[in-house]
Amino acid sequence: MLQRVQTIYLLIALVITGVLPFVFPLWTTSDEKDFFFMFDIKYVTAFGLSTTLSLLSIISYKKRQNQFVIGRLNIILNLILLGLFVYRSLNLSGETVTVSEKGIGMFLPIVAIVFLVLANKAIKKDEDLVKSVDRLR
Template sequence: MLQRIQTVYLAIVFILVGVLPFVFPLWKLEGGKEFYFMSKMVYQILFGLSTALTVLSIISFKKRQQQFVFNRLNMILNLILLGLFVYRSLNLSGETPVVSEKGIGMFLPIISIVMLVLANKAIKKDEDLVKSVDRLR
């Protein structure tokens, strides 16, 4: 059902990876120019795949195991995205003239991963409840 708590968590993930990257910059370049994810093709692909997996997970609410797998894949994608952000921020430190300030957009994958973990816990709890009811029959 769409009113489950994991759907709320997945809706938050959808907002985090599908909407907020357009609003918050990843970092600010020299001269105050903001760097959004649309500037690099790799970030576009990863954010797009993450958004697609989130939508697929929300749509497949009747198949809990499939939803669980989609969330796991989404976590891996967000970890890769986070790794790219960390690599970029460590490779081009704040003292260089290229990057002057990190943006809040770099933290979106972290919050997304936390929400996906909470969604998976809720899915597991639902699955255990269904199995316990089947045992009583």
Template sequence: MIQRIQSIYLGLAVIMTGALPFVFHLWKLENGAPFYFMQSMLYTVLFGLGTTLSLLSILSFKKRQNQFVMNRLNIILNLILLGLFVYRTLNLPGETAVSEKGIGMFLPIGTIFLLVLANRAIKKDEDLVKSVDRLR
């Protein structure tokens, strides 16, 4: 059923990877201009893949195992994205007048948290179905 709690978590993950990067910048450049994810093809592809995996996971609500695996892949994808952000943060020059990191760099952390919660709810549903099957 699509009205399960993991669908809400996955919907929030879709919003976090699909809509919020358009609103929040990742960091500011040396000239003070904000850097959005669309200015780099790598970040655009990674955010797009994360959004697509979350949407596919929502739509495959009848196959809990596939949903669980897609969420795991999405967690790995967001960890890669977070690693790229950390690498970029460590390479940002700190001596300039404006070296501001944006809130958009923390979006993968929130997405990972939501995906873990969704996986926990999927596991709980799977355990419930297995316990009912034992009674038959």
């Protein structure tokens, strides 16, 4: 059923990882050019996989256990992406030649993780409800 609350959370996570990286830059270079994620293959792959996993999780709404596992994989992928951002920002910290200001795009994986955790909580709640109803039969 697509009208469940976890579907809304997963749609929000899909928008965060699929649309917002095109809007918000990861950082701004010293010559006032915005650096978006599509200039580096690591970020393109990670954001693309995260978006695909969110979509796959939405589509597999009949199999709650698979949906839960896909959500966990997506959380791990977003943690890896966040680790890449932290590593990159620590290597390029301060006023170096190439980077002068970090952008809000670096926080997108954190927001996506929050919504994925909320979706997994709702999926777990649905699974527990179905199990409790099966015990009554």
